[in-house]
Amino acid sequence: MRDVRVRFAPSPTGYLHVGGARTALFNWLFARHQGGKFIIRVEDTDRERSTGEFGRMLLEDLSWLGLDWDEGPGSGGEFGPYYQSERIEGYRREAQRLVGENRAYPCFCTDEELEEKREEQKQTGRPPQYDGTCRGFNERQREEKRKSGLPESIRFLVPAGEEKRIDDIARGEVVFPAGMVGDFVILRSNGLPTYNFAAAVDDASMRITHVIRGAEHLSNTLRQVMIYEALGTGMPRFAHIPLILGEDRTKLSKRHGAPNIRDYRERGYPAAALVNYLAFLGWSSQGDSEILTLEQLAGEFELERVSDSPSIFDEAKLNWISAQHIRAGGAEKYFTGAREYMPPIFLERYAESDLKKIFDVVSENLPCFSLFEQEARSFSPGIPRYGGETREKLAGAQDLLGLFIAGFEAAGELDQASIRRVIKEAGKAGGVKGKDLFLPLRLALTGYEHGPDLTTIISIRGKDEVLASLRRALREIQK
RNA sequence: GGCCCCUUAGUCUAGUGGUCAGGACGCAUGGUUCUCAGCCAUGAAUCAGGGGUUCGACUCCCCUAGGGGCUACCA
Numbered sequence: 001m002r003d004v005r006v007r008f009a010p011s012p013t014g015y016l017h018v019g020g021a022r023t024a025l026f027n028w029l030f031a032r033h034q035g036g037k038f039i040i041r042v043e044d045t046d047r048e049r050s051t052g053e054f055g056r057m058l059l060e061d062l063s064w065l066g067l068d069w070d071e072g073p074g075s076g077g078e079f080g081p082y083y084q085s086e087r088i089e090g091y092r093r094e095a096q097r098l099v100g101e102n103r104a105y106p107c108f109c110t111d112e113e114l115e116e117k118r119e120e121q122k123q124t125g126r127p128p129q130y131d132g133t134c135r136g137f138n139e140r141q142r143e144e145k146r147k148s149g150l151p152e153s154i155r156f157l158v159p160a161g162e163e164k165r166i167d168d169i170a171r172g173e174v175v176f177p178a179g180m181v182g183d184f185v186i187l188r189s190n191g192l193p194t195y196n197f198a199a200a201v202d203d204a205s206m207r208i209t210h211v212i213r214g215a216e217h218l219s220n221t222l223r224q225v226m227i228y229e230a231l232g233t234g235m236p237r238f239a240h241i242p243l244i245l246g247e248d249r250t251k252l253s254k255r256h257g258a259p260n261i262r263d264y265r266e267r268g269y270p271a272a273a274l275v276n277y278l279a280f281l282g283w284s285s286q287g288d289s290e291i292l293t294l295e296q297l298a299g300e301f302e303l304e305r306v307s308d309s310p311s312i313f314d315e316a317k318l319n320w321i322s323a324q325h326i327r328a329g330g331a332e333k334y335f336t337g338a339r340e341y342m343p344p345i346f347l348e349r350y351a352e353s354d355l356k357k358i359f360d361v362v363s364e365n366l367p368c369f370s371l372f373e374q375e376a377r378s379f380s381p382g383i384p385r386y387g388g389e390t391r392e393k394l395a396g397a398q399d400l401l402g403l404f405i406a407g408f409e410a411a412g413e414l415d416q417a418s419i420r421r422v423i424k425e426a427g428k429a430g431g432v433k434g435k436d437l438f439l440p441l442r443l444a445l446t447g448y449e450h451g452p453d454l455t456t457i458i459s460i461r462g463k464d465e466v467l468a469s470l471r472r473a474l475r476e477i478q479k
Numbered sequence: 480g481g482c483c484c485c486u487u488a489g490u491c492u493a494g495u496g497g498u499c500a501g502g503a504c505g506c507a508u509g510g511u512u513c514u515c516a517g518c519c520a521u522g523a524a525u526c527a528g529g530g531g532u533u534c535g536a537c538u539c540c541c542c543u544a545g546g547g548g549c550u551a552c553c554a
Binding site: 011048126127155176179192194196215216217242249250277280282288311314318327362365423434441448449452454 | 480481482483484485486489490491492493502503504505512513514515516517518545546547548549550551552553554
């Protein structure tokens with residue numbers, strides 16, 4: 001069997017979208033699983049919308065996700081260049097070759113004429129297809145048209161009466177009946193190729209063996225198959241993967257929150273988590289774990305297990321997967337990443353070892369690093385400030401607070417054991433236990449009713465701050 | 480309008496003629512002698528509808544409905 005070569009072919013018209021990222025991921029996983037090559041080709045023939053800046057961002061996001069490419073921008077390769085804008089001559093040459101072989105022909109119809117014909121066809125209930133006006137022109141007629149300065153594009157001559165079928169790896173056999181499309185443009189009048197043509201020419205010349213792409217391209221496959229046949233090169237196999245939809249079941253877009261990889265990256269989701277979640281959108285593992293690394297995913301990825309129906313992007317599930325990764329990786333793997341999201345005051349006041357302890361506690365359930373501040377608020381250095389509501393809840397706990405103060409003052413070094421002892425003895429002396437014992441202490445120290453284990457909070461906050469907070473709380477309720 | 484594709488709980492999915500239709504997220508309840516979280520346990524919830532084929536359909540075929548895509552000198 002030929003060595004597997006797959007490609008991801010983004011157009012640099014925006015940030016890397018989760019849909020595109022998943023397509024790239026499936027390609028990458030397939031290549032790695034098969035021991036083949038993963039290639040990046042930038043499809044920047046739409047001059048209106050493509051920018052170099054987006055191109056750079058796209059590649060950066062891909063790298064961040066861990067999807068390294070064997071050939072493409074920055075990696076070289078023997079089938080370059082890997083930007084379509086640098087391959088224009090090739091498309092023109094191929095297009096001319098097809099004209100010479102009578103498989104394509106120059107077309108001089110103007111936009112206005114085309115638009116008019118389409119409207120007319122629609123009105124009369126006919127499928128809007130190119131009517132073949134320029135198809136039969138001989139060389140003299142063509143020259144005449146050229147002389148009159150009409151725009152000249154090149155159309156593919158669609159062979160009549162041929163049904164086409166492809167054996168899609170992900171969805172099985174797909175049949176395209178004859179007459180589905182009319183002669184379509186392969187080279188625009190501005191000299192640039194259209195998507196279908198450029199993609200087919202490049203896939204052929206880059207020796208792509210498997211085209212794995214979004215299901216929105218399924219219908220395009222018919223045109224590309226015809227181009228391949230005309231080109232006389234081998235045909236790749238196709239695998240169309242289902243689309244990713246938003247909650248409202250329409251194609252994922254800006255309206256659905258943060259559909260860009262960059263957004264999730266900025267919110268502090270680990271790349272491994274994103275990639276893990278994306279892999280399970282439209283694909284399923286045979287194992288029973290849903291928490292897998294890129295390497296593990298590559299180990300068992302198979303296109304045959306890609307589902308047929310579109311899936312909805314579910315941030316709740318992403319959050320769960322991400323929290324699992326962060327917890328499993330712990331401080332060893334994720335502390336550095338999380339550190340960037342820690343409030344400055346934490347960084348100023350706590351030693352690295354304490355920051356790590358806080359991270360350990362908080363990462364029991366942390367979907368992304370930007371949530372750290374919120375989740376770690378019980379550890380905020382300094383004396384908590386709270387309002388009347390908290391003061392009310394604290395009312396009646398003066399004696400208890402006094403006992404805590406006395407106990408912590410008397411205690412030596414505050415470690416887990418001594419902290420527990422102080423709390424226990426204060427409870428005994430005050431005649432309270434359980435919630436009545438812990439809640440006042442928690443409120444006085446943090447200002448919040450909920451939070452991590454109190455002994456951990458106390459040991460990290462330190463004796464001075466604990467005492468200062470307790471005294472402050474006592475003063476507050478004595479006012 | 481034409482053509483192509485899709486349809487299992489709220490969500491991601493397993494399933495390829497005979498299963499109590501399995502798992503995960505989320506949700507609910509209980510436990511874990513401070514809370515939240517975590518963890519453990521339990522629970523509610525699904526084959527879009529209708530026809531066939533068959534001894535037997537979630538599984539095969541047809542129709543309907545819904546969704547998506549293509550129908551461009553966008554990709």
